[in-house]
Amino acid sequence: MKTLVIAAHPNLGESKVNKAWMQRLQEEEDVTVHDLYAHYPNFKIDVEKEQQLLLEHDRIIFQFPFYWYSSPALLKEWQDAVLTYGFAYGSEGNKLHGKELMLAISTGGPAEVYQAGGYNHYSISELTRPFQATANLCGMHFLPSFLLQGMMTLTEEKLQESKEALVAYITNPNLRTVR
Ligand SMILES: Cc1cc2nc3c(=O)[nH]c(=O)nc-3n(C[C@H](O)[C@H](O)[C@H](O)COP(=O)(O)O)c2cc1C
Structure with a gap:
């Protein structure tokens, strides 16, 4: 199983979590880490190259810090540009059929604020529905x-733990049945 991590952080110089995750994931043989902001600082996405990358992998991860209850802007631009009619959807757009999509997200707010009655009201599952709907389509x-x-x-220990947990999670081939 080949895994593509499409990482979108606009300011890795200031990042704790996403930078650490990317560095750890780069050590994995069957994981390709693709730093979107490094490739496309001007938002001019090479659609053919991105589609080719998708074709070469089985599991696609969108990795990002939660910004305004969604992803940083370049990942949205990537979706708008790369997931084209005839490639990703439409009567003959079947190139992604059967592949897996997963999100790896860091949030400033703690888990308990993301629920009904909590400070942010909605769960991460609710807030990430557009990604789920996109995968479905x-x-x-x-x-x-x-x-x-x-x-x-966040402590250094928790960050270290999360790096290993992330690797174990995204390289597990049987996620469709265990979670
Ligand atoms: C523009 C911006 C918007 C943000 N929006 C949210 C948000 O909606 N919810 C949240 O929990 N944290 C939010 N944060 C906090 C980031 O998610 C948090 O700092 C990040 O996940 C930490 O990861 P990093 O160390 O890789 O930067 C926001 C931060 C910025 C800069």
């Missing part, structure tokens, strides 16, 4: 998200 299997939440209480 493209014939992909949407897998449960990997989350690291609560930057105020």
Whole structure:
């Protein structure tokens, strides 16, 4: 199983979590880490290259810090440009059929604020529905998200733990049945 991690962080110089995740994931043989902001600082996406990358992998991960209850802007631009009619959807757009899509997200807010009655009211599952709907339209299997939440209480130990947990999670071939 080949895994593509499409990482979208606009300011990796200031990042704790996403930078650490990317560095750890780069050590994995069957994982390709693709740094979107490094490739496309001007938002001019090479659609053919991105589609080719998708074709070469079985499991696609969108990795990003939660920004305004969604992803940073370049990942949205990537979706708009790359998931074209005839490739990702439409009567002959079946190139992503059967592949898996998963999100790996860090959030500033802790887990407990993302629920009914909590400060942010909605769960991460609810807030990430557009990604799930996109996976559905493209014939992909949407897998449960990997989350690291609560930057105020993040310790070096928790960060280290999350790196290993992320690797174990995204390289597990049987996620469709275990979660
Ligand atoms: C523009 C911006 C918007 C943000 N929006 C949210 C948000 O909606 N919810 C949240 O929990 N944290 C939010 N945060 C906090 C980031 O998610 C958090 O700092 C990030 O996940 C930490 O990862 P990093 O160390 O890789 O930067 C936001 C931060 C920025 C800069």
